[in-house]
Amino acid sequence: PDRILDIDPALEDMIILRDSQSSSGISGPYACLSHCWGGYQPLKTTKETLLIHMQGIHWERLPKTFQDAIAYARSLNINKIWIDSLCIIQDDMTDWAKQSALMAKIYRNAILTISATAAQGPNSGLFREQMEQDQPLLHRAWALQERLLSPRVLHFGATEIMWECMETSCCECGGEMYDFYLRDxxxxxxxxxxxxxxxxxxxxxxxxxxxxxxxxxxxxxxxxxxxxxxxxxxxxxxxxxxxxxxxxxxxxxxxxxxxxxxxxxxxxxxxxxxxxxxxxxxxxxxxxxxx
Known part of the structure; x- marks a missing residue:
């Protein structure tokens, strides 16, 4: 990706948007987050906030879904993550067109895609305490492509965690994932x-x-x-x-x-x-x- 979020634990309560092409850029394995915008995105990169985000984003400013995804990536010793709303300049149509054209490479080269499958929006988080049945991300067109292109996807669903890769798919209950639509x-x-x-x-x-x-x-x-x-x-x-x-x-x-x-x-x-x-x-x- 042209930009990536540095989530190294050494940064403590800060994450930094890095330019992968510059000398301050970072290389190595990264995760992607697949999520529903939910009609409103409280935190996103724009022309006005680009330099601010490259200086650092405080943890408390991050929506709950972003916080959970970053915490989970860190637990796997993954110190970089790509999130569309933060890594693409949302009010720059030239940048948006360029980055959307790179989606195939971005998701195919990610070591893991963390999918907020049951989250209605950015503040819903990954984890569920109650038995909710709706899994809105499975009905989103952009998310389908992200699933298809990603070599490995870990879904945080309404009732369980589900794994999907190019070889197989499975879930915690050991049964069929009826709401997944795509067969292996x-x-x-x-x-x-x-x-x-x-x-x-x-x-x-x-x-x-x-x-x-x-x-x-x-x-x-x-x-x-x-x-x-x-x-x-x-x-x-x-x-x-x-x-x-x-x-x-x-x-x-x-x-x-x-x-x-x-x-x-x-x-x-x-x-x-x-x-x-x-x-x-x-x-x-x-x-x-x-x-």
């Missing part, structure tokens, strides 16, 4: 080994499975429909290029399997959200992203 086979579609050994046809099938799940997710900003899945698309495009397969990405679809992908249709079941077209244009009508 679908998660593995972005595994480097799977992509290297896959045919173009199987890669296209895997993409359609991912789009199926992605289309059920919620977006706060409708026009984020393509940015929120662009990291996964870049991973697939790069794997096709490495195998010498020509690929063109068109509005969420691939040219080499364009006819098949035009056969998409809408459906409604107990998992689906009510379908309606966005009020403003975001995709051509031949694309699944238009609905």
């Amino acid at each position: 086979w679908e998660k593995k579609q972005l595994h480097p080994t799977t992509l290297v050994n896959s045919t173009a046809s199987r890669t296209a099938t895997g993409w359609r499975c991912l789009v199926y799940h992605y289309s059920m997710m919620r977006l706060t900003i409708p026009n984020d429909i393509f940015p929120a899945i662009s990291g996964a698309a870049k991973v697939i495009a790069e794997s096709l290029r490495q195998r010498g397969i020509s690929s063109t990405y068109i509005a969420g679809m691939w040219k080499q399997s364009f006819i098949e992908e035009c056969l998409w249709h809408t459906e409604t079941d107990y998992l689906s959200l009510p379908l309606r077209r966005p009020l403003t244009y975001r995709a051509p009508t031949f694309s699944w992203a238009s609905v």
